Amino acid sequence: MTENVLKLRLVKSGKSQGSSPELLDDARLVAAVRSGNSAMAGPFYDRTRPIVARTVHRLLGASDSDFDDLVQVASIELLHSLDRFRGECSLDTWTSTIAANVVYKHIRRRGLERTIFAPELAADDVPQTAHQRPVLRGMVERVMQHLGQMVYERAWTFLLHDVHGYSLDEVANITGATVAAAQSRLVRGRHELHERIASDPDLAGGLDVLEDQS
Amino acid sequence: MIEGGQKYARLAARVLLEQPWESPPADVRRDEVVAAMALAIAAKARRRRIVTVSVATLAAAASVLVVLRLAGGTGLPGGTPGAGSALVVQHTTGTGNQLVRAGSTQPLQDLGMLAVGDGVRSGEDGSAVLGFGNGTRITLSSSAHLHVDDLGSTRRFSLFGGHLQAHVAKLGQGERFVVSTPDSEVEVRGTVFTVAVESPPAWCRDLTSGSIVRVSEGAVWVRSGDKQVVLQPGEIWATPCPDPQVMHNAENVERSSPPSSPVSSVRAGRRKAFTPRALGVAVPVLGQNPSPVAPAPAHADTQTSPVSVSRLAEQNDLFSAAMAAERQGQHDLALRKLDELIAHYPSGPLNESARVERQRILAAQGLR
Numbered sequence: 001m002t003e004n005v006l007k008l009r010l011v012k013s014g015k016s017q018g019s020s021p022e023l024l025d026d027a028r029l030v031a032a033v034r035s036g037n038s039a040m041a042g043p044f045y046d047r048t049r050p051i052v053a054r055t056v057h058r059l060l061g062a063s064d065s066d067f068d069d070l071v072q073v074a075s076i077e078l079l080h081s082l083d084r085f086r087g088e089c090s091l092d093t094w095t096s097t098i099a100a101n102v103v104y105k106h107i108r109r110r111g112l113e114r115t116i117f118a119p120e121l122a123a124d125d126v127p128q129t130a131h132q133r134p135v136l137r138g139m140v141e142r143v144m145q146h147l148g149q150m151v152y153e154r155a156w157t158f159l160l161h162d163v164h165g166y167s168l169d170e171v172a173n174i175t176g177a178t179v180a181a182a183q184s185r186l187v188r189g190r191h192e193l194h195e196r197i198a199s200d201p202d203l204a205g206g207l208d209v210l211e212d213q214s
Numbered sequence: 215m216i217e218g219g220q221k222y223a224r225l226a227a228r229v230l231l232e233q234p235w236e237s238p239p240a241d242v243r244r245d246e247v248v249a250a251m252a253l254a255i256a257a258k259a260r261r262r263r264i265v266t267v268s269v270a271t272l273a274a275a276a277s278v279l280v281v282l283r284l285a286g287g288t289g290l291p292g293g294t295p296g297a298g299s300a301l302v303v304q305h306t307t308g309t310g311n312q313l314v315r316a317g318s319t320q321p322l323q324d325l326g327m328l329a330v331g332d333g334v335r336s337g338e339d340g341s342a343v344l345g346f347g348n349g350t351r352i353t354l355s356s357s358a359h360l361h362v363d364d365l366g367s368t369r370r371f372s373l374f375g376g377h378l379q380a381h382v383a384k385l386g387q388g389e390r391f392v393v394s395t396p397d398s399e400v401e402v403r404g405t406v407f408t409v410a411v412e413s414p415p416a417w418c419r420d421l422t423s424g425s426i427v428r429v430s431e432g433a434v435w436v437r438s439g440d441k442q443v444v445l446q447p448g449e450i451w452a453t454p455c456p457d458p459q460v461m462h463n464a465e466n467v468e469r470s471s472p473p474s475s476p477v478s479s480v481r482a483g484r485r486k487a488f489t490p491r492a493l494g495v496a497v498p499v500l501g502q503n504p505s506p507v508a509p510a511p512a513h514a515d516t517q518t519s520p521v522s523v524s525r526l527a528e529q530n531d532l533f534s535a536a537m538a539a540e541r542q543g544q545h546d547l548a549l550r551k552l553d554e555l556i557a558h559y560p561s562g563p564l565n566e567s568a569r570v571e572r573q574r575i576l577a578a579q580g581l582r
Contacts (some may be wrong), residue, residue, distance in 0.1 A: 036260075
C-alpha cells in the first residue's frame with residue numbers, strides 16, 4: 001500500500017509539470033543548442049528536419065531545384081531564431097513557421113518566375129476513382145494559376161492560413177506583416193480568388209460538382 | 215471560417231487541402247547540413263562570449279571611471295591629488311624637459327603624475343603637455359618654468375618663465391583655475407588662453423620681465439597689483455612699463471577700480487575708461503601703464519626713445535579707435551585713424567601694426 005501511494009505521488013508529480021517526455025526532450029535539446037553545444041547539431045537536425053522538409057516541400061512545390069538549399073537555409077535560420085523561441089508554442093510549430101518564412105522570402109526574391117505553389121499528386125494516395133484523379137489535378141492546377149495571378153501577399157496569406165493552417169499571428173510573422181495587415185490580406189485574398197474562380201466557368205463548375213458530391 | 219459569399223475560395227482551399235501530397239525528397243545532404251549547423255552553433259556561442267566579455271569590460275571600466283570621478287571630486291587634501299584632479303604629463307617632446315621635485319631634478323616622464331610643489335622645466339627645444347582628467351590641458355613651450363601650487367578646488371600654477379597655453383575645461387562650482395606670473399595673476403573659467411613671461415621691450419628700461427596674456431576663447435581676469443581687467447577673445451594684456459614720470463605723479467591717480475570693471479585712468483584732465491592692451495590684435499608689448507599717467511603733451515613727437523607714456527596712450531587710443539571703427543564697419547574712419555597714427559608716430563611701437571591693419575582693411579575693401 002505504501003508502495004502504491006509512493007507511485008501515485010510520483011506519477012502525480014510528473015503530471016503536475018504538464019510536460020510530456022517529448023516536450024521535455026525538446027526543451028533540453030533547445031537548451032543544449034542555445035548553450036553552444038555544437039555536438040547537438042545532429043540531434044537537433046534530426047528532430048526538426050522532417051518539419052522543415054515538409055514545409056519547404058509543400059510551399060515551394062515538388063521537384064523544385066532549390067529544395068535542398070532551402071532546407072539547409074531554413075535549418076540554419078532555425079538555429080539563429082532559437083533565442084526568440086520562448087516555448088509558447090511547440091517546437092514543431094516554431095520550426096514550421098521559420099521554414100515557411102524562409103520559403104516566403106526566397107520565392108519573393110526570385111521574382112515569381114516560377115509557380116509559387118505547385119503540388120504534385122502522390123502516386124499511391126489518390127482519389128477514389130481513376131476518373132477523378134486527372135479532374136482533381138486539373139482543378140488544383142487551375143486554382144494555382146489564379147493564385148499566381150493574384151497580388152503576391154494576398155495569395156500567400158490565403159495559402160498559409162486557409163490551406164496550411166497557420167494562424168494569423170504565424171502568417172504575420174512569416175510574411176513580416178502586422179496581424180491586422182494579415183487579416184486584411186486574407187479577406188481581400190479570399191474575395192479576389194472567389195471572383196476569379198466565379199469568372200472561370202469550368203473551374204467553378206468542377207468545384208460545384210465537388211461540393212455536391214460531398 | 216470563410217464566408218458563404220466566398221464559396222469558391224473555400225472550395226479552392228478544400229481542393230488544395232485534401233489533395234494527397236508526395237513525401238518530401240530523401241535527405242541526401244544530412245552530413246553537410248549538420249556540419250554547417252555545428253559551425254553556426256559554435257560561431258554563435260563565440261559571439262555570445264565576445265559580447266559577454268565586452269559588456270563585462272565596459273561595466274568594469276565604467277565602474278572604475280565612476281570611482282575615479284568620485285575620488286577626484288573629493289579633492290584629497292595634503293597636496294595629494296585625487297584621481298579626478300590628478301595632473302598627468304600627457305606627453306613631452308624634445309630634450310631637456312625636467313621635473314623638479316623636492317629639490318631634486320629628474321627627467322620629465324610621459325604619463326608621470328605631478329603633485330603640488332612640483333616644478334616643470336621644458337628644455338630649449340622641448341615642450342610638455344600636462345592634462346587633467348576633465349580635459350583641461352596646459353601646453354608648455356620651450357624654456358618654460360612652471361610650478362604647481364595647488365591641485366585642489368583651486369588649481370593654481372606659477373609661471374616663472376617661458377610660455378604656456380591653457381585649455382581649461384568647464385569647471386565645477388567653487389573650482390578655480392589660476393596662473394600666476396611674477397607680476398600678475400590670470401584667472402579663467404572655460405577658456406583658451408596663453409600666458410608668457412618674456413623680456414621687456416628695449417624702450418621699457420625699468421622692467422626686468424613682463425607678462426603677456428592672450429585670450430583665444432572665453433574670458434580671463436587679469437590682476438596686476440590692485441588692478442583687474444577682463445580680457446575678451448582676441449584681446450591681449452601686457453605688463454605695464456613703469457615710468458619714472460608716471461610714478462612721480464602717482465598721488466594724482468585713482469588707485470582702485472571695481473573687480474570686474476575696466477581699469478580707469480585720468481589723463482589730460484579728463485576721465486576715460488579704457489582696457490589696457492585690449493587692442494583686439496596681437497601687438498608688441500606696450501608701455502601702457504595700469505596706473506594713471508601724467509598729462510600728455512599736446513603735440514606729436516618724433517618718437518625719440520624712450521617713448522613717453524602719454525604719447526603711447528595716444529597711440530593706443532588711435533589704434534583702438536581704428537579697430538573699433540573697423541569692427542563697426544566704418545572702414546574709412548578706421549583708415550583715417552590708422553593713417554594718423556602712422557603719420558604722427560612713424561617710429562612708434564604701434565606703427566608696424568597700424569600698417570598691417572591698414573593693408574588688411576584695404577585688402578578687405580578690395581574684396582568687398
